[in-house]
Amino acid sequence: MKSVRIAFLVLEDVASHQPVGVSEIARRLDLPKTTVQRSLNTLRHAGWVQPAEEARTAWVLTIRALVVGARATDARAGLRSIAVPVMEELRRATEETIHLFLRSGDRMVLIERLDGIKPVRVFTALGTGARLHRVSSGKAVLAHLPRAELDAYLLQPMTTGWTRAPIDPEDMRQELDMIRTRGFATNLAQNQPNVSAVGAAIFDAREEVIGALTISAPPERLTEPGSFDFGPMVSDAARRITMGLRLR
Amino acid sequence: MKSVRIAFLVLEDVASHQPVGVSEIARRLDLPKTTVQRSLNTLRHAGWVQPAEEARTAWVLTIRALVVGARATDARAGLRSIAVPVMEELRRATEETIHLFLRSGDRMVLIERLDGIKPVRVFTALGTGARLHRVSSGKAVLAHLPRAELDAYLLQPMTTGWTRAPIDPEDMRQELDMIRTRGFATNLAQNQPNVSAVGAAIFDAREEVIGALTISAPPERLTEPGSFDFGPMVSDAARRITMGLRLR
DNA sequence: CTCCGCTGTTCCACCATGCGGAACAATGTA
DNA sequence: TACATTGTTCCGCATGGTGGAACAGCGGAG
The missing domain is CATH 3.30.450.40 (GAF domain)
Incomplete structure (x- = not known):
C-alpha cells in the first residue's frame, strides 16, 4: 500500500517540521509535489492535519493526533x-x-x-x-x-x-x-x-x-x-x- | 485515496479498542476482513501498530503514535x-x-x-x-x-x-x-x-x-x-x- | 517595471496496485 | 465430533493512485 506508506511519511514530516508547505516536504522526502499534496489533502479530510492559522499554505497537526497518540500508553x-x-x-x-x-x-x-x-x-x-x-x-x-x-x-x-x-x-x-x-x-x-x-x-x-x-x-x-x-x-x-x- | 482513509479509520479503531483483532475491526467499520488486515500490515510496517505482547493475534498502538501526537501541540x-x-x-x-x-x-x-x-x-x-x-x-x-x-x-x-x-x-x-x-x-x-x-x-x-x-x-x-x-x-x-x- | 525563482494547484493518460470474494487453516466452544 | 469463531492466503478485475507537464500566484532582485 504505497499511498498509505507515503501518507504516514508525510504525516511524520509535518509533525517534526510544522508549519510546513508542500514543496518543502516533497523535497525532503524526495517525492513529486503532486503526490505530497494529494496526501496532505487526504490527511486533512481524515482530520489529522490542518492549514496553519491564516497561512492556508502551511500545514500543522491537529489535536486528533494527540488524542490518538495518547492512547498508545494504554x-x-x-x-x-x-x-x-x-x-x-x-x-x-x-x-x-x-x-x-x-x-x-x-x-x-x-x-x-x-x-x-x-x-x-x-x-x-x-x-x-x-x-x-x-x-x-x-x-x-x-x-x-x-x-x-x-x-x-x-x-x-x-x-x-x-x-x-x-x-x-x-x-x-x-x-x-x-x-x-x-x-x-x-x-x-x-x-x-x-x-x-x-x-x-x-x-x-x-x-x-x-x-x-x-x-x-x-x-x-x-x-x-x-x-x-x-x-x-x-x-x-x-x-x-x-x-x-x-x-x- | 481510499486506502489511506481506511488505514486511518483502522488506526483510530485500534486506538480506542486496543487490544483488538482483525475481525472485530472489520465488523465495526463494516469492511471486508481482507481489507482490514492489509491495512494493519501496512500500519505495522509504518511502525504505528504492533502485535500485543504474547497474543500475536491482537493489535495495539506503538509509542510512535505518542511521539507524533505529542507534537500536535507545538x-x-x-x-x-x-x-x-x-x-x-x-x-x-x-x-x-x-x-x-x-x-x-x-x-x-x-x-x-x-x-x-x-x-x-x-x-x-x-x-x-x-x-x-x-x-x-x-x-x-x-x-x-x-x-x-x-x-x-x-x-x-x-x-x-x-x-x-x-x-x-x-x-x-x-x-x-x-x-x-x-x-x-x-x-x-x-x-x-x-x-x-x-x-x-x-x-x-x-x-x-x-x-x-x-x-x-x-x-x-x-x-x-x-x-x-x-x-x-x-x-x-x-x-x-x-x-x-x-x-x- | 520586468524577470526569475519560488511557491501551490490543476489536468490527464497510463497501468500499477489495491480491492474483496472465496476458499483455507487454526483455534476454542457446544 | 461438529460447528462457529478466529486469522490468513490467493488471485483476476477494474478502480483509482501515480507523477510528468503545464499553469497560476506571489515576492524579491536587478
Whole structure:
C-alpha cells in the first residue's frame, strides 16, 4: 500500500517540521509535489492535519493526533494505573520530579510525569524522546538489554549530550556493569547542564526491559552522595512497578 | 485515496479498542476482513501498530503514535512555552492541580498538566477529552463562542456527566452569560463526583477562543466561596496567556 | 517595471496496485 | 465430533493512485 506508506511519511514530516508547505516536504522526502499534496489533502479530510492559522499554505497537526497518540500508553496492560501510585509515593518521599519512560527503538520516550514540590525544576514535555546512552533511564535500560541488542547499539557512535565528547563503548560497558550490580543508573548533568537524575529499569511480565523510572533534580540537590540516597529509592519503586505488571 | 482513509479509520479503531483483532475491526467499520488486515500490515510496517505482547493475534498502538501526537501541540505558536510559566506560578499560589485544555470540535482535550502539592488529587491523563458542556474549561469556551457556533452546539442533547440529568439549553445560556460577565466558569463536582474546578478561556491572536485554563481540586477544597478566590486567579492567569499569544 | 525563482494547484493518460470474494487453516466452544 | 469463531492466503478485475507537464500566484532582485 504505497499511498498509505507515503501518507504516514508525510504525516511524520509535518509533525517534526510544522508549519510546513508542500514543496518543502516533497523535497525532503524526495517525492513529486503532486503526490505530497494529494496526501496532505487526504490527511486533512481524515482530520489529522490542518492549514496553519491564516497561512492556508502551511500545514500543522491537529489535536486528533494527540488524542490518538495518547492512547498508545494504554496498551501496556494498565502500566499507567500501576505506575502512578508508586510514582506519587516516590515523589512524596523525595519531593523531586519523577519521570516514567518507555523504550521505543533506540530512544527513551517520556510517558508520564509527576513534578516536584521544590521550586527549581526542569520541564520536559510528554512524548519527548532522547537517545538511550544520553539519559539515566536509557542507561538503566541498556544495562538489562539482551547481549545481541546491546552489542548492536554500541556499534553506533555515541557522544555526550552537552559537551559533544565521544563515548568509548568499553567505558560504557563498564558503567553498565556497575549499573546492573547496584540496581540504578545516574546522570550527573551530562545530558543537560542543569539536570541530574537517577533511574532504574522496569520489566514486563516476560522479564524483558520495557522502560525506566527516574528521579530528576538540579545537580546541587543530586550529588554523588545524594544519589546514593535516591538510588535505592528509585530502584525499589521500579521493582514494585515490575511486580505489579507481573501480577496482571 | 481510499486506502489511506481506511488505514486511518483502522488506526483510530485500534486506538480506542486496543487490544483488538482483525475481525472485530472489520465488523465495526463494516469492511471486508481482507481489507482490514492489509491495512494493519501496512500500519505495522509504518511502525504505528504492533502485535500485543504474547497474543500475536491482537493489535495495539506503538509509542510512535505518542511521539507524533505529542507534537500536535507545538503547532500553536509555542502555546506551551507561554503557558507553562504562568501555570507554574498559578500552581504555586493555589497549591492545586492546573490543567491546560485546547478545544477540538465539541470536545476539550487536555494538553498539559501541573499537579498540585496536596496529597488527594484526581488524575487525568494527557490527551483525554470531554464534551464541552460537561467541564468548566468547556463552559468557559462555550461562553465565548461565536453566536452561530453556540446555537449549533446547544441543539444537541446535553446531560450532566455523573447523574445523567438532562440540561436545559436555556439554563445553559444563562450560566454562560454569568460566566462571560464574571470571567470564569465553575464545575462543582458535576462531571465527576470527586472533582471540582474553575476555568477561564484563552484566546489566540485573532481573539478567537482556542482553549481554557483550569484549577482542579476535591470539592471540599473548592466550595462556592472558595471558587471566588480561585476564580479571579484563573481568569487573570488565562488573560496573561492570551496576552502572550498576542505578542507572538 | 520586468524577470526569475519560488511557491501551490490543476489536468490527464497510463497501468500499477489495491480491492474483496472465496476458499483455507487454526483455534476454542457446544 | 461438529460447528462457529478466529486469522490468513490467493488471485483476476477494474478502480483509482501515480507523477510528468503545464499553469497560476506571489515576492524579491536587478
